[in-house]
Amino acid sequence: MKEQETYPKLSEQVALITGANRGIGWAIGRMLLDAGVRVAFGCRTGADAVQERIRGLSGDERGAAVLLDMSDSASIEAALDSVLHRWGRVDILVNNAGIVRDRLLLRMDEAEFREVIDVNLVGPFRMVKAVLRPMMKQRYGRIVSISSVVGSTGNAGQANYAASKGGLEAFSKSVALEVASRGITVNVVAPGFIETDMTAGLPENVTSGVLERIPVRRFGRGEEIAHAVRFLVDPAAGYITGAVVPVNGGLYMP
Numbered sequence: 001m002k003e004q005e006t007y008p009k010l011s012e013q014v015a016l017i018t019g020a021n022r023g024i025g026w027a028i029g030r031m032l033l034d035a036g037v038r039v040a041f042g043c044r045t046g047a048d049a050v051q052e053r054i055r056g057l058s059g060d061e062r063g064a065a066v067l068l069d070m071s072d073s074a075s076i077e078a079a080l081d082s083v084l085h086r087w088g089r090v091d092i093l094v095n096n097a098g099i100v101r102d103r104l105l106l107r108m109d110e111a112e113f114r115e116v117i118d119v120n121l122v123g124p125f126r127m128v129k130a131v132l133r134p135m136m137k138q139r140y141g142r143i144v145s146i147s148s149v150v151g152s153t154g155n156a157g158q159a160n161y162a163a164s165k166g167g168l169e170a171f172s173k174s175v176a177l178e179v180a181s182r183g184i185t186v187n188v189v190a191p192g193f194i195e196t197d198m199t200a201g202l203p204e205n206v207t208s209g210v211l212e213r214i215p216v217r218r219f220g221r222g223e224e225i226a227h228a229v230r231f232l233v234d235p236a237a238g239y240i241t242g243a244v245v246p247v248n249g250g251l252y253m254p
């Protein structure tokens with residue numbers, strides 16, 4: 001039998017989170033900062049304001065806002081370089097950034113389909129490929145991607161988004177198989193409806209209809225997604241890989 005491996009403590013680890021200026025990404029960053037991790041908050045916009053907020057929480061030593069646009073390979077490489085330059089390693093990647101461009105398929109044009117796939121699925125492909133090199137060298141890594149319940153169930157008006165999230169789950173399982181022997185786990189957290197800007201714009205009748213279908217009878221909070229991520233990135237979670245963890249108030253039970 002293989003000897004028990006020793007992993008760096010969370011307080012010695014470095015995380016990079018995409019889409020971390022607000023919503024679920026910000027909640028994940030905060031929770032990892034609280035756990036003692038050094039956290040790079042990937043920001044497409046609002047990096048200066050995020051750095052101010054981090055300063056108030058942990059000081060500038062353990063948290064940094066880094067510019068990061070998932071639709072741009074050069075931006076991804078630059079963000080990763082700045083993390084490696086600053087802290088010398090990257091142990092945790094959370095692919096959280098995501099967009100919606102909702103429309104019934106008959107009215108959806110190809111650009112709207114491609115844009116969502118590019119940010120939500122090709123983005124994580126670019127990001128994972130970039131971090132695998134340092135993680136393989138370290139022989140340690142924790143990758144978690146945020147999909148959605150609709151990646152399994154589908155949703156009218158979200159053919160582009162549902163395809164991107166279902167694809168993200170299949171992508172993650174495939175990469176999990178490729179890197180399992182290197183001490184790197186690859187998992188997915190699949191939220192149901194969470195209170196963020198993404199759901200704030202839903203019309204009242206849609207919100208009440210959705211609430212009726214959620215057994216827990218409320219939308220989730222960003223911290224509740226962060227909690228599942230925190231569990232999966234723990235060094236002790238090394239035997240969990242290729243998993244899709246639902247956090248949806250009982251809305252869908254795979």
Ligand code: NAP
Pocket residue numbers: 018019020021022023024025043044045046068069070071096097098099119146147148149190191192193194195196197198199
């Ligand atoms: P949100 O409040 O709309 O925030 C989206 C985040 O993604 C923002 O930080 C945004 O940055 C970032 N982003 C968008 N395009 C980007 C790009 N090209 N490059 C880098 N970052 C980009 O959404 P959220 O609710 O926190 O969602 C976070 C994740 O959870 C998403 O993947 C979403 O699909 C998933 N999810 C959410 C729910 C929900 O009910 N809220 C349910 C299931 C899954 P900017 O501020 O610069 O635009």
